[in-house]
Amino acid sequence: MVDLPQKLARKLDQRREKNAFRHLPDVNHDLIDFSSNDYLGLARSRALFRAADDFLNKTQSFGNGSTGSRLITGNHPLYVTLEKKFCEFHQSESALIFNSGYDANLGFFASVPQRGDIILYDEYIHASIRDGLSLGQGKAIKFRHNSLDDLKNKLNRERAKILENAVVYVVTESIFSMDGDSPDLKLLVDFCEVNNCYLVVDEAHAVGVFGDKGEGLVQQLNLQKRIFARIVTFGKGVGCHGAVVLTSESLKSYLINFARSFIYTTGLSPHSLATIFMAYDELDKKSKAISQLRKNIEFFKIEAERLNLSSRFINSNSAIHCFLVANIDKAKTFSLKLQEGACDVRAILSPTVPEGQERLRICLHSYNTDEEILKMLRLLSVLVS
Numbered sequence: 446m447v448d449l450p451q452k453l454a455r456k457l458d459q460r461r462e463k464n465a466f467r468h469l470p471d472v473n474h475d476l477i478d479f480s481s482n483d484y485l486g487l488a489r490s491r492a493l494f495r496a497a498d499d500f501l502n503k504t505q506s507f508g509n510g511s512t513g514s515r516l517i518t519g520n521h522p523l524y525v526t527l528e529k530k531f532c533e534f535h536q537s538e539s540a541l542i543f544n545s546g547y548d549a550n551l552g553f554f555a556s557v558p559q560r561g562d563i564i565l566y567d568e569y570i571h572a573s574i575r576d577g578l579s580l581g582q583g584k585a586i587k588f589r590h591n592s593l594d595d596l597k598n599k600l601n602r603e604r605a606k607i608l609e610n611a612v613v614y615v616v617t618e619s620i621f622s623m624d625g626d627s628p629d630l631k632l633l634v635d636f637c638e639v640n641n642c643y644l645v646v647d648e649a650h651a652v653g654v655f656g657d658k659g660e661g662l663v664q665q666l667n668l669q670k671r672i673f674a675r676i677v678t679f680g681k682g683v684g685c686h687g688a689v690v691l692t693s694e695s696l697k698s699y700l701i702n703f704a705r706s707f708i709y710t711t712g713l714s715p716h717s718l719a720t721i722f723m724a725y726d727e728l729d730k731k732s733k734a735i736s737q738l739r740k741n742i743e744f745f746k747i748e749a750e751r752l753n754l755s756s757r758f759i760n761s762n763s764a765i766h767c768f769l770v771a772n773i774d775k776a777k778t779f780s781l782k783l784q785e786g787a788c789d790v791r792a793i794l795s796p797t798v799p800e801g802q803e804r805l806r807i808c809l810h811s812y813n814t815d816e817e818i819l820k821m822l823r824l825l826s827v828l829v830s
C-alpha cells in the first residue's frame with residue numbers, strides 16, 4: 446500500500462505519545478452493558494426486529510435500498526407516514542427525517558445561520574453541531590456550560606456589533622451527551638423570547654428517557670411550541686438509526702432546499718424506516734421499559750450515595766452518569782478493571798473531553814438489574830478507595 450504522508454504519521458505518533466490513540470474495540474456481549482446508548486433495550490429487542498419485518502410484509506414495502514436521494518427516487522412512502530407520526534408524537538408542526546443525527550446537525554447548522562448572524566452555543570455542544578457551524582456563515586460564540594449568566598454576557602457583548610437584520614441563535618442539548626446533565630430549559634426559553642433569539646435544542650439523549658412516553662425533556666416541560674427547532678436522533682433511546690428535525694413547515698421547506706447533508710445523500714432503506722416506525726409504536730404504548738429505566742436511575746443514585754461516590758458524579762437525572770477521574774491513564778485503568786469485573790464501563794478521554802477532565806461514562810438501561818448496578822458501583826468504590 447502507499448505510505449501515509451509524513452505529516453499525518455506524525456499526528457498519529459503524537460496521539461500515541463499522549464496515550465490517546467483511538468482504535469476500534471471488539472464488542473464483548475458477555476459484559477454487563479453500562480456503555481451503550483440503547484437505554485430502553487430497543488436495539489436488542491427481538492420483538493421489535495420481528496415487528497419491523499411483519500410491518501414491511503404487511504405493507505408490501507419491499508426493497509433493500511432506497512435507490513436514491515429523497516429528492517429524486519428515495520422518498521419511500523414510509524417517510525411520509527413517519528413524518529406525520531412524529532408531528533403527532535412530538536407535537537410539532539412539521540418534521541424532516543435525516544439519515545443520522547450527525548447529518549441532521551451538519552445540514553442544519555451549515556445552512557440555517559447566514560452571514561452576519563450570531564450563534565451562541567454551549568461549550569459542551571456535540572461535535573456534529575460544531576462541524577455544522579464551522580461549515581456555515583454565521584459567527585459562532587461559545588458560552589460556559591449551562592451558564593445563563595455567561596450566555597447573557599456574551600449576548601450583551603455582541604449586541605452593539607450585531608447588524609440590523611441579523612438573527613441570533615442559541616444552541617444547547619436537553620441532556621448533554623458526555624455529562625448527562627441539563628440546562629435550565631425553562632429559563633433558557635424565557636431568555637430567548639425576551640431577547641428575540643431562536644432556540645435550537647438537541648434532544649438526542651432525552652428521547653426515550655423523559656416524558657410520559659419518552660417524548661423528550663422539551664415536551665416533559667411543555668416547551669415544544671416555544672422552540673425554533675428540536676433535533677431528535679434514533680440511535681440512542683429509540684434503538685435504531687436516523688434522526689428528525691422537529692420544526693415549522695417553512696423551516697422544513699428551507700432545509701429540503703438548502704441542507705446539503707439532506708440533499709446529497711441516499712435516503713434510508715425501507716427496513717430502517719420500518720424499524721423506526723415500530724420503535725415509535727412501542728413508545729406510543731407507554732413502554733414498560735421507560736418506567737423500569739427510571740427505577741434503575743433512582744436505584745443507582747441511592748446506592749452511589751450510600752457508597753459515598755456521589756460527590757465524584759456530575760449531577761444527572763438522565764441515563765448518563767459521569768464519574769470524574771481527571772487523568773487519562775487512571776481513567777483507562779479504571780475502565781479496564783471494571784471490564785475485568787464484567788462491567789462494560791468506558792472511559793471518555795481527551796480530546797473527546799478537555800485534557801484533565803477524563804471520566805468514566807456510565808450509561809444505565811432498563812435491562813440492567815439491581816444486582817448488576819450494585820456490582821458495578823462496588824467495584825468502582827474499591828477502585829477509588
Ligand SMILES: Cc1ncc(COP(=O)(O)O)c(C=O)c1O
Nearest residue numbers: 545546547571622647649678680
Ligand atoms: C447530542 C448528540 N447529537 C447528535 C448525535 C449524532 O447522532 P447520530 O449518532 O445519529 O449520528 C449524537 C451522537 O453521538 C449526540 O450525542
